[in-house]
Amino acid sequence: MPLPTEAQGPGKFKAKPRFNPQRSVQENIRINAAWDSIRRIDLDPVHLEQHRIIGHLAQSEALAFDMMRTRLLQHMRDQGWRRVAITSPTAQCGKSTVALNLALSLQREPETRTVLLDMDLRRPSLGQMMGASGDCDLGPFLTGEARFDESAVRVGENLAVAANRKPVADAAKLIGGSYLPLSLRALEDTYAPDLMIFDTPPMLLTHDVMTLAKHVDCVLLVAGAEVTTPKQIDQCERDLAGQTQMLGVILNKCRHHGPGYGYGTYD
């Protein structure tokens, strides 16, 4: 059962201040205030479960995502990377499910601030998946018509999610436009997230991912078991080479798995 949000008053939902010793006091105060300004919502665990979202559970079900989180964080920190796109060769391999599960697993890391962006502008699904489709709207932020705190919602203290209510018009133009890198940079400057996850469309079906590739540090490829072919994975790797780094491939929807959740990874 979701808790009422605004009815409880803003004070109840202030993000816990966090002080990074590498930043000045003023910087810390500014960043804490920025996170505070994002409206917090509570997610309905029943709705999440119906959509195969388990990353918020500090239980063994979420172990695969927790392991993915640990490896991802470690690698990205080592490399000084912050932006990761999640894609797949074709549709329905589980990109959005993986992206949201991973983000919720990261949310349980109190020291880490994460931003999840629904960059599948043509077929957004994250809002619906998390049961908050009416609450956030990334499109206006990407076009400069709204601030990020008007476009996103906060889950807990340290996860901001900006999904889309509806498909965004002129997706290709927006993704390829000169405003996008500026808005992403502004987002990083204001909120100083440790990680930004981009949920994206299928790579082999639109040009959007190739256009986005130059704005991210690395890509995680989700392969659908018994659907994605090695040839498609090769094709994606070849296309991305020189544009960004391939972090790894996640094999999703495995039928033969242990007590985990049907995910396997290899680098």
Ligand SMILES: Nc1ncnc2c1ncn2[C@@H]1O[C@H](COP(=O)(O)OP(=O)(O)OP(=O)(O)O)[C@@H](O)[C@H]1O
């Ligand atoms: N590990 C899994 N096992 C079984 N079903 C799964 C798994 N992961 C995702 N699914 C289901 O597969 C469907 C597609 O998932 P999802 O929307 O995450 O894929 P997608 O790659 O983002 O799709 P699209 O290309 O349309 O954006 C959903 O019904 C989802 O619940």
Ligand SMILES: [Mg+2]
């Ligand atoms: Mg999707």
